[in-house]
Amino acid sequence: MITLINSILTIEQLKKHFFTYQGIVKAVDGISFSVEEGETFGLVGESGSGKSTVAYTVIGMYKPTKGKIVYRGRDISQESVKRLHTLKKEIQIVFQDPGTSLNPSRSIKQILELPLKIHNISKNHKSRIDKVIELLEMVQLPVSYMYKYPSMIGGGEKQMVAIARALATDPSFILLDEPTSALDVSVQAKIIGMLIQFQKEFNLSYLFITHDLSLMRNVASRVAIMYLGKICEIATASEFFKNPLHPYTQMLLSSIPVISDEEESLKPKKIISKGEIPSPVNVPPGCSFHLRCPKKMDICSRKDPVMTEVSKGHTVRCHLYTK
Amino acid sequence: MSEPLLEIKDLHVWFKVFGGILKVLDGVNFTVQPGEKVGLVGEMGCGKTTTMKAVMRLLPMPPAMIPKGEILFKGKDILKARQAELQQIRRKGISIIFQDPTAALNPVFTIGTQLQDAVRFTESSGENRAKENVRTRAIKVLKEVSLPDPERVLQNYPVQLSGGMRQRVCISMALVSTNELLIADEPGTSLDVTIRDQILRLLGELVEKRDTSVILISHALGAVRGMTDRLYVMYAGFMVEMARTEDLFAHPLHPYSQGLLAATPKLTGGGIGEGIDGRIPEYIDPPKGCRFHPRCKDAMPICKNEKPPFFKVGEGHEVACFLFQNYR
Numbered sequence: 001m002i003t004l005i006n007s008i009l010t011i012e013q014l015k016k017h018f019f020t021y022q023g024i025v026k027a028v029d030g031i032s033f034s035v036e037e038g039e040t041f042g043l044v045g046e047s048g049s050g051k052s053t054v055a056y057t058v059i060g061m062y063k064p065t066k067g068k069i070v071y072r073g074r075d076i077s078q079e080s081v082k083r084l085h086t087l088k089k090e091i092q093i094v095f096q097d098p099g100t101s102l103n104p105s106r107s108i109k110q111i112l113e114l115p116l117k118i119h120n121i122s123k124n125h126k127s128r129i130d131k132v133i134e135l136l137e138m139v140q141l142p143v144s145y146m147y148k149y150p151s152m153i154g155g156g157e158k159q160m161v162a163i164a165r166a167l168a169t170d171p172s173f174i175l176l177d178e179p180t181s182a183l184d185v186s187v188q189a190k191i192i193g194m195l196i197q198f199q200k201e202f203n204l205s206y207l208f209i210t211h212d213l214s215l216m217r218n219v220a221s222r223v224a225i226m227y228l229g230k231i232c233e234i235a236t237a238s239e240f241f242k243n244p245l246h247p248y249t250q251m252l253l254s255s256i257p258v259i260s261d262e263e264e265s266l267k268p269k270k271i272i273s274k275g276e277i278p279s280p281v282n283v284p285p286g287c288s289f290h291l292r293c294p295k296k297m298d299i300c301s302r303k304d305p306v307m308t309e310v311s312k313g314h315t316v317r318c319h320l321y322t323k
Numbered sequence: 324m325s326e327p328l329l330e331i332k333d334l335h336v337w338f339k340v341f342g343g344i345l346k347v348l349d350g351v352n353f354t355v356q357p358g359e360k361v362g363l364v365g366e367m368g369c370g371k372t373t374t375m376k377a378v379m380r381l382l383p384m385p386p387a388m389i390p391k392g393e394i395l396f397k398g399k400d401i402l403k404a405r406q407a408e409l410q411q412i413r414r415k416g417i418s419i420i421f422q423d424p425t426a427a428l429n430p431v432f433t434i435g436t437q438l439q440d441a442v443r444f445t446e447s448s449g450e451n452r453a454k455e456n457v458r459t460r461a462i463k464v465l466k467e468v469s470l471p472d473p474e475r476v477l478q479n480y481p482v483q484l485s486g487g488m489r490q491r492v493c494i495s496m497a498l499v500s501t502n503e504l505l506i507a508d509e510p511g512t513s514l515d516v517t518i519r520d521q522i523l524r525l526l527g528e529l530v531e532k533r534d535t536s537v538i539l540i541s542h543a544l545g546a547v548r549g550m551t552d553r554l555y556v557m558y559a560g561f562m563v564e565m566a567r568t569e570d571l572f573a574h575p576l577h578p579y580s581q582g583l584l585a586a587t588p589k590l591t592g593g594g595i596g597e598g599i600d601g602r603i604p605e606y607i608d609p610p611k612g613c614r615f616h617p618r619c620k621d622a623m624p625i626c627k628n629e630k631p632p633f634f635k636v637g638e639g640h641e642v643a644c645f646l647f648q649n650y651r
Contacts (some may be wrong), residue, residue: 189598255520257545
């Protein structure tokens with residue numbers, strides 16, 4: 001795969017395997033994609049498909065078993081302790097559940113001060129406080145929240161604090177690991193609106209992980225679908241929803257509950273979801289999706305398909321589209 | 324109109340906690356007609372589950388207390404029912420499917436033990452409670468929820484099944500007896516999209532076949548759209564809007580329902596609405612008047628002082644908002 005010049009993050013044949021008593025869990029099994037400068041790249045998948053593992057490997061919480069992670073031309077396929085200090089400043093993460101990602105015994109001020117101290121951004125106490133106030137104003141929280149603790153504020157507000165913490169080091173790449181799936185829709189809309197605004201303001205690139213396809217339609221410019229540690233399909237968001245190719249994508253789309261008739265007409269009709277995601281310890285041979293696939297062929301249970309480009313920027317991993 | 328199957332009148336539920344009283348439900352009115360499928364939508368912590376637990380008399384009292392209100396099931400007040408009557412209602416009348424199947428099943432007993440207990444509970448006569456018959460019926464209901472290999476499932480413990488299978492077991496437990504009312508409390512929320520779709524479809528089919536009334540609770544508007552006739556929108560312990568499902572999606576009237584619909588991301592793209600400022604109020608000291616007024620864009624002085632009753636705005640469409648008090 002060619003590394004694009006303007007891509008901020010390139011992942012090549014990334015693998016992350018975990019060794020357990022039950023066997024080897026291939027959480028991420030050879031995926032490749034690249035995130036361009038200033039775009040939102042969406043990663044979608046059901047639980048257990050390995051999307052969070054991708055995020056954790058990129059941030060350096062796990063060392064990749066194999067493969068390469070390239071950030072702005074620099075190979076960063078190592079765990080975070082071995083990474084450059086300045087690099088950690090560049091890449092930040094927002095976790096799914098703000099209730100557990102914020103330390104309950106630290107005040108909001110202490111939480112927001114920590115990255116400033118570590119990365120030596122504000123030299124003295126006074127300028128740190130100013131910066132904390134600036135961050136809180138940025139996420140539209142009252143300044144008095146500085147002295148509150150995470151347990152005293154609501155879920156949406158906690159997530160705002162987590163976002164402010166990620167923004168504290170002035171990063172250029174943020175991993176958003178299901179930032180709104182623990183929240184209500186009315187709060188979700190607020191947070192998403194804010195994230196889009198920050199992206200424009202600070203020219204950020206996002207790797208947006210979620211299981212909600214309708215949300216993805218509205219935030220991402222390109223989307224990748226993951227199933228059992230592998231990517232099934234990558235396309236631009238508009239193409240993706242108009243012309244889904246992989247049977248799994250079609251199944252996902254047909255399962256989404258919608259609220260209007262126009263949306264209903266976008267859903268593929270004849271595909272009805274069946275079966276469940278198999279255990280990642282015991283991945284079926286050949287294409288991992290063949291057990292649930294409505295368009296299964298003989299070859300599917302024997303040979304794992306490879307990524308093929310169907311049209312420009314639209315790649316799919318399915319035997320239906322290989323000549 | 325015939326007598327409603329379930330009628331909740333001005334229900335108040337409070338919880339006594341350290342530091343005061345949580346006034347969770349504040350005058351809930353809710354009806355279900357025989358054979359009707361009703362949806363109940365609201366955000367987290369707005370009291371959906373509390374209402375349904377009150378209907379099943381599952382609220383722990385204390386700390387919960389019901390200072391006011393009636394729950395009439397076929398004309399009889401559930402809140403005043405004696406233990407034997409209550410058991411009869413749970414046996415043949417109302418059953419419930421909980422949100423989280425992992426928490427609903429006991430991890431130390433096999434599915435067989437738990438399901439057969441449920442079967443035995445619904446049968447009063449001796450012969451039907453014989454060991455063989457109970458087992459046959461258990462296998463039959465498992466087949467109905469399209470679980471493969473029911474004999475094996477009976478021997479399994481809940482941990483050995485996947486989330487979707489566990490929820491199927493819970494549905495089969497709720498459906499062992501031919502019930503008149505089925506309460507499905509977010510039956511798919513804890514599951515993946517494709518699995519949730521399967522579960523909702525299965526539930527829809529079974530309900531259609533048995534012709535039971537259903538209350539489907541969800542925090543996602545999309546999930547209730549396909550399955551219900553009528554919809555209630557709930558906010559912070561009271562009903563804000565009630566309408567036929569298609570009316571509500573076409574013309575939501577209450578500012579909260581409008582905000583909720585606008586905030587839902589759509590498959591057609593085009594960005595997401597603004598969302599609603601603020602968050603659900605603290606129940607320990609809820610806002611006076613309309614509980615939505617601190618977040619409402621159209622709040623008027625009257626909203627701060629008076630609680631809005633339901634105003635009728637159309638055929639089967641009622642809104643609890645002062646904006647509509649002089650409607651047409």
